Structures are given as C-alpha cells and as structure tokens.
Amino acid sequence: MQILIAGAGHGGLAAGAMLAKAGHSVTVVEQAAREQLGHDWEDRFTFSLLADALGVAESDLPREIWRDRGDCTFVSPNGQTHVDIHFDANSRQRVMWRKPLHRLLLEHAEACGVRFLFETQVTAPLTEGLRVTGLRTRAGDMAADLVIDAAGAFSPVRTGLPEALGIEKSPRRGDLFYARRVYFDRLPDAAAPEIPFEVYLRHAGEAGLSWFCTNPDSVDVLIGRIDPLTDAQFEAHLAQFRASHPWMGTRIVHGGQSGVIPVRRPLTRMTADGYAAVGDSAFMTTPMNGMGIDLSLRAGKLLAETVLAHPGCTAQDLWLYNRAFHRLYGGDTAKNAGLKSALLRLPAQDVDFLFAARVVESSDLAGGGQGVSVPALLGKLRRGMKKPSAFFAVVNGLMRGGRAAKLYKNAPETFSPAAIAQWDRSIARFDLPIESR
C-alpha cells in the first residue's frame, strides 16, 4: 500500500514507522528542512509512550535531553491568590527538549523504512468524489491509498476536503491558543523562588495564560492568548515579568518561536475514504493544559493498528480508528473542553473569586482539570454559593463537557454518514461558544 503522511507531526511519525515496518510504502511530505524540525523548547508528556513509538525504554532515554520540572503555582488574575501544587517523586512533571524528541521519532521512522521529502509543502488533498486519493504538493501531485494528515492545526489537507464529508475545517474563537515562548538567561546571585513554575491565569487581564518558569540555568517565559499576539503585546508582557522577576536576563538562550495549540474538543469526524487525521490536525489535545504529544502518539499507534488490521482504508475501515480514539481518549478531552470554555467565558473577577473561595484547588489543577468531577464540585457548594453565578457557570461547563464526553464515547458503531451527522449535531449542542471580540 502507498501511504503519504502530510507533515512530520508526532502521530504521523509514530504511525508511519509502524506501517513501514509492516512492509507498506510510507512517505512523509514535510514543509520544513530536516534540521528545522521541532521547537527549541521543552515539553511535558508521558515518556513511557516512547517505548511503543520508538522501542526505547524510559530508562534508556539520553539524560541530557530531559529534566524534572519543579513545583507549580497557579496565580489568580488579580495576582492575589496562589494555588500551589507540590509534586512527589511519583507525580513530578518531566519535560523533554522538543528537537531531540523529534529527531528520535524521525530517525526511528527512517530506520523502519519511512522516506522523507523535506522542504516540500503540501497545498491540498487530491480527491475523487469523497475519496482522498493523494496530496497536491509544491513538487507535484502524489497518489496514495491512504493519506495521514499530521500537518497540525491549520492543515491544508483537512481544510481542502470536500464539504460533503462533514469534517470540521475552521476552528472558532477560543479553540486555539496562540503562544510565544522564550528562554532568557538567569542572572547570577538572584535568590531562587520557592516555587519555580508560575502559571498566570488571565495574565494582564487578557483572555489566556502566561507562565514564568525559573530553571537552574535559565528562565522560560510563555505568553499565550486566545487571539493572535502582536509584537507590542508580547514586549509589554515581557516587561511586566522583568519588573516582577529581577533575575530574568535579557540574553535569549532558547526558543523565541511562536506556536498555536488547539484547546478544544477533538474533531468528531476525522476520517474518510483514504484519509485519517492525527494530532493537532484533529485537535487532539487536553484543552486545559494544551498537552498534545501524548494523544498524538497514542492516536498514531491506534491508527497504524487499525490500518494493519483493515488495509482497505475505506471510510468504514478508518471509522474504527475514529471511534476507538473517541472511546479511549476523545471523550475525556471533550469533558475537559467544557471546563475550559466555562472558565474562559467568566469575567476575570469571577475567576478571582473561584480561587479566593477555594472552589478551584490544587487537586483540581494538578491534572489539568481532568480530576474535577461534578460530585467534587458539589462538595464546594457552600463556599461557591457566595457567588452562585460564577459557581454554576463552572458546574454548567462540567456538565456540558460530561454530556459531550458520553456522546464521544458512544459514537455510531458502524460508518453511516446520516447517523454520524446526527451524532455530531448532538455533541455540538453542548458547546459553550466564546464570543467574538
């Protein structure tokens, strides 16, 4: 079988390696040059997933490419309440540099037989009726039995698909998080803060969040908003951090790049005849914390297993992957999206209240919101009832997310466009839209 992968995203590389190893012809078409792949920053993800994706045990990962991250504190919009999270040896967050991670995935894929076309931009899918038959690229048209879309949130493959497939193309306001991240040098002789990783909600009164992480050798600053950031905004926020964190130097030691993270529920429908999306192109992240590497790797494995078991790559075959992903993971992220939307819709002073009244606590935030259950929140009712509108807005978000999650986990068993369209509409009823500016 001829398989084309649009973009060298994590899930595409993981799936490609498994499929090439099984004897299929797999080519990745990537717009960047080989040495440009991967951001110059560290990411948190579940290292044990690399055992499946690479065949590398956690204990064999090169020590110089990862480190433990320190304890974390969430800061309320008015800066007055800090919710601290202390990790123990088992729960401590670990981060890995993205470039070596990408290199490991790429070299493993190559060793399994995947071919790479770098510096080649994909511009659109090739289609015949409702079947995807290949990719249109700057180097010409390429035919395939299966196209794996791993080209990220703005994938031109997804956005170029025929409308009749019913695959959502354009994210709405609040679905994406625009971030810029820079590591500066850390000035010597400055006292280390007690809690090194500070996360600021609604930083500077704007919709989004920022973080300031003091590392032994640098400070890692991320400014993120739900609307695109201008240079002036970014510089103004940096200046604020510099004033409050005098140990922040001016020399850039890593990063400096911008990126976009989907922070919404995943695509309900992410497959078609000859087409499957993985990772950010299908909006597979945990909305409350923007983590997408785990889900991308998991989806890549699931997709490869489905294709190996059902090599026809028809809409029916690939629906099995679509459905399995939602049963295992998509439902939980849809639940998380309900909470994220509810918090994003609240005025900043209501978020301040939720923090000050301990309606939101460290146990809720430690898991990126995954651990916030309706019963747990009801236990906070007494404190929350001092401001019922804010409290019930959060409960509403959780309940809507919960209803959507149930639907995600019970997608139609077999591929039926009418049943899928109906299921899709039922899920959309639980969305909490973010108003345009």
Ligand SMILES: Cc1cc2nc3c(=O)[nH]c(=O)nc-3n(C[C@H](O)[C@H](O)[C@H](O)COP(=O)(O)OP(=O)(O)OC[C@H]3O[C@@H](n4cnc5c(N)ncnc54)[C@H](O)[C@@H]3O)c2cc1C
């Ligand atoms: C600032 C920031 C911090 C983050 N931190 C974390 C974290 O700590 N943990 C975590 O799990 N996730 C994190 N994420 C999210 C994470 O980056 C993604 O969710 C994850 O990389 C999955 O995305 P992907 O591999 O599907 O796609 P991407 O990483 O977006 O890769 C897509 C690839 O497709 C290529 N491409 C795009 N368009 C084309 C085209 N037209 N033709 C050819 N190639 C194309 C791109 O060059 C790229 O190589 C962060 C993201 C950002 C921006």
